[in-house]
Amino acid sequence: MGSDKPRKRTRSREELEQQAELTERIVEAVPGGIVHVRSNGSIALANPEALRILGLSYDELTDRYTQDFETETIFEDGSPCSNEAYPVTQALLTGEPQRNVTIGVRKPDGELSWAVFNAIPVKDQNTGEVTGAVVTFIDISARKRTEAQLIAADRLASVGTLAAGVAHEVNNPLTYLLFKLQKLRRRFAAENADPELRADADLALEGAERIRSIVEDLGSYARADNDEPGPVDVISVVELAAKMVANELRYRAKLVRDYQDVPAVLANESRLGQVFVNLLINGVQAIAEGDVAHNEIRVSTRVQPDGCVRIEVADTGHGIPAELLGRVFEPFITTKPRGKGTGLGLHICHNIVTSMHGQLSVSSEVGSGTVFSVVLPQAKGRAATVQALGSEPEIPTTERGLRILVVDDEEAIRDVFRATLPEHEIVTSASGREAIAELDGEDFDLVFCDLLMPDLTGMDVYSHLSEKRPEVARSVVFMTGGVFTEHSREFVGTVKNRVMRKPFTPDEIVSAVAKAAGQ
Secondary structure, eight states: OTTHHHHHHHHHHHHHHHHHHHHHHHHHHSSSEEEEEETTSBEEEEOHHHHHHHTOOHHHHHTSBGGGGGGGEEETTSOBOOTTTOHHHHHHHHOOOEEEEEEEEEOTTSOEEEEEEEEEEEEOTTTOOEEEEEEEEEEOHHHHHHHHHHHHHHHHHHHHHHHHHHHHHHHHHHHHHHHHHHHHHHHHHHTTOOHHHHHHHHHHHHHHHHHHHHHHHHHHHHOOOOSSOEEEOHHHHHHHHHHHTHHHHTTTOEEEEEEOOOOOEEEOHHHHHHHHHHHHHHHHHTSOTTOGGGOEEEEEEEEOTTSOEEEEEEEOSOOOOHHHHTTTTSTTOOSSOTTSOOSOHHHHHHHHHHHTTOEEEEEEETTTEEEEEEEEOBOSSOOOOOOOTTOOOOOOOOSSOOEEEEEOSOHHHHHHHHHHOTTSEEEEESSHHHHHHHHHHOOOSEEEEESSOSSSOHHHHHHHHHHHOHHHHTTEEEEESOOOSHHHHHHHHHOOSOEEESSOOHHHHHHHHHHHHTO
């Protein structure tokens, strides 16, 4: 029997060694971080996943105390982790488990790593004294990034919807404001009025035209066009983006245009506008205020040897540090001060350009500035050209008086048509329901119909006419101060009828009548 005891002890030692090795393999294989902490807060061991999440080597981590991480750690609401609230410290001090605490830990490279922590105290079986803690954590950084991207996308969509709604509300009164101011200016000119009055009228009209331009730009930027790409004039898009950021730009730098003639590119206009607004804003914010004479943002366009179009946005700002340059298109990477940027703008731009089969790249030197390059493929068709600011459209004329129905819930808009087209018979309706009653019993040469109205919309009127009087449906010209509902966007994108965007001038009304009558 005495010879059996050594063999039993040997088996137990072997079993313990096997169990220890198995435990070590399990700890390494667990898809989450595991750290053993001593009672004084020093870190005894950690598995590979913990090292990856924290961005440290084994020697770096086991040379530290959990208290060292408190200044680098934040809670979900952005508040710092104090000693009293830090879950590992709480487990060691109270002997109570701390479960499912979401914490963000700043890695040495500055990236924030999010994880759900559990800190379970380890106690002496005899005395109950806390001898340490086992800390486990699951990396949820990818989930956090996705959530932030969804929030950012939702905010952008909300801003776009708000902008389109504001444009719609402003465009109606702006239409008749422009009409009245133009009428006053013509009257003062005809009556040879006091030069000061004429100057005041000119100044007021110039201000109204400026408001019109701003609202039009806002509507264009906010408009959620069909995602299908088409021929786009990149210079027009860049010019629109420049107007959107002009207020911030004027206090920091000069805008230098270095345009070469380039063909249309295959892109989505509104999304491409979002890219250039973001790149210009980035350039503006990289330049300190107060030294406009010595700073510039240069926008250039070129055709590459391979036929693709290159657009560059270069600034003379502070530049991007070398350690961040290769990661600027990753989410949550930003050179701006904490709280000043989400780190999502360039990531979104990169995704947009890539979705258009293009490339977005960057070069930079600290202290010298940054250059962002957008390369896009040519489109086969031609882009629609934008009418130059201040140019007068060529106004065709009609040879006979027409019978025209004007449908708009704004009385002032109806009055504009009456005053602008005195040679034609103008009948008006204040609602879609009134319009249908008129159209069912009377004949009209043309119908100008507001797209969005209370009760029955212009789309409802068109649907009724398409079924009952298709020949009249073809004569409808739609008017809109902005399309900001999914149904209206889809309708405008598919209907073959003309669409006039408010605010329009009397000359544009006359032109629309003549063109529609000549069809």
